[in-house]
Amino acid sequence: MSAPLAVPSAATTASTWGRVRVLVLCLLYTLLSAWALVMASFGTAMVVLHRLPDPHALTFGALGAAAFKMLTLGPALVVLVTRGRSVLAVRALVLGQVVWFVDDLVAPQDHASLPELMARYAVSLVLWVGPWLALSPDRARLWRDPWPVRPLVAALAVLSALVCAPWVATITRLDASAMTSVGSMAELRYDVAGLGLAAVAALGLAAVSRAVWWDRLVAAALAWAAFACVVAPHGYGSPGYVGAVAVLPAAALLWLARPDGQRS
Numbered sequence: 001m002s003a004p005l006a007v008p009s010a011a012t013t014a015s016t017w018g019r020v021r022v023l024v025l026c027l028l029y030t031l032l033s034a035w036a037l038v039m040a041s042f043g044t045a046m047v048v049l050h051r052l053p054d055p056h057a058l059t060f061g062a063l064g065a066a067a068f069k070m071l072t073l074g075p076a077l078v079v080l081v082t083r084g085r086s087v088l089a090v091r092a093l094v095l096g097q098v099v100w101f102v103d104d105l106v107a108p109q110d111h112a113s114l115p116e117l118m119a120r121y122a123v124s125l126v127l128w129v130g131p132w133l134a135l136s137p138d139r140a141r142l143w144r145d146p147w148p149v150r151p152l153v154a155a156l157a158v159l160s161a162l163v164c165a166p167w168v169a170t171i172t173r174l175d176a177s178a179m180t181s182v183g184s185m186a187e188l189r190y191d192v193a194g195l196g197l198a199a200v201a202a203l204g205l206a207a208v209s210r211a212v213w214w215d216r217l218v219a220a221a222l223a224w225a226a227f228a229c230v231v232a233p234h235g236y237g238s239p240g241y242v243g244a245v246a247v248l249p250a251a252a253l254l255w256l257a258r259p260d261g262q263r264s
Contacts, residue, residue, distance in 0.1 A: 018137065022083050025135040029080040032128060036073035040066045043191075053180045058188065060235030063228035065191040067221040071198040072096030076128065078213060084136040087145050088211050090129060095205055097125045099197050107172045107193035109186045147208040153257065156250055157203035163246060164196040171196070171237045185236070192237035195225060199247075206254060215254050222251035 043062030045051075052058045073096060078089035101121040104112075112120065133139050171193040176186040202218045226244040233240035 021135045021137075025084050025131055026080060028131040028135075029076055029084075032073075032076040032131075033080050036069065036076050039073060040069040056232075056234065057236045058180070060228050060232035060238035061188040061192045063231065064195040064225055064237075067224045067228070068191055068195040068198050071202045071218065071221050072099050072194075073128070074217060079132060084132055085138060086211075087138060087141045088205075088209050088214055090132050090136075090142060091209075092202075092205060092214065093128050094125070095201050096198070097121055097128060099194065099201050100124065103190055103194040103197050106168065106197075107176075107186075107190050109184070109190045148210050150207050150210070150257075153203065153254070154207035156253065157200065157207045160203050160250060161200045164200050167239055167243075168193050168196040174237060188236060199225065203250070203254075215257050219251045219255035222247050222254070226251065 043065040047055070047059055047062050052062060071092075073093070075086075075089040075092035075096070078086045079093070082089065101117065104117055104121075105114075133142075171189060174185075174189055176184065176189040178185045199218075199222060202214075202221065206215055206218055226247040229238055229240060229244035229247070232238050239246075
């Protein structure tokens with residue numbers, strides 16, 4: 001007489017499906033992370049390889065784009081490393097898409113209408129956040145997790161907004177009609193304005209979170225922006241040495257902050 005066939009329990013089936021979901025999520029965010037790294041490093045690679053057609057004008061924007069894109073797209077790496085458990089990383093991706101949308105309103109790359117922009121960034125939001133919403137068991141935490149306010153960082157975020165607002169406004173008025181061998185000046189203006197918007201947004205998110213990794217990422221991005229100011233003080237949109245002096249203390253303060261050691 002043969003032994004009875006084992007019937008998988010509901011718990012076993014759920015566990016298997018959970019592992020499959022995590023695997024698929026990790027595969028998708030591996031691709032998104034790779035794309036984020038390519039986008040963030042492209043400008044810097046052009047500088048290092050001396051491939052910019054006008055280094056004097058374009059170096060600041062090429063370097064600054066790295067900070068802009070790591071702040072807005074880089075959290076995809078954290079989603080991957082934590083296998084989707086970092087809610088803050090997903091919040092940062094959502095905020096990053098909002099920054100890109102606002103950036104396209106104030107420093108447009110083309111002449112798209114508002115409905116076209118909304119449709120474009122709705123698709124982009126689905127691309128960057130949709131896999132997590134579809135596959136992560138932690139998706140309810142996106143709005144349920146607390147937003148702990150850190151007064152000192154909040155004050156820093158407000159101060160940065162007051163400083164960056166006139167600078168970004170100046171960027172939006174720069175001529176962007178010229179074309180170069182690596183793209184239009186409108187794309188460069190978009191990246192430079194986006195750097196200011198992303199820095200303010202990132203500090204704002206740091207003010208309502210307590211994650212060491214986010215503080216360090218924002219601090220590193222600010223330090224990189226200061227480096228770009230020093231390397232190309234007279235470049236297109238560069239705030240020069242004054243910008244570096246203004247940014248470095250904020251980067252140091254955030255790097256040395258101790259947000260209770262949370263990493264989510």
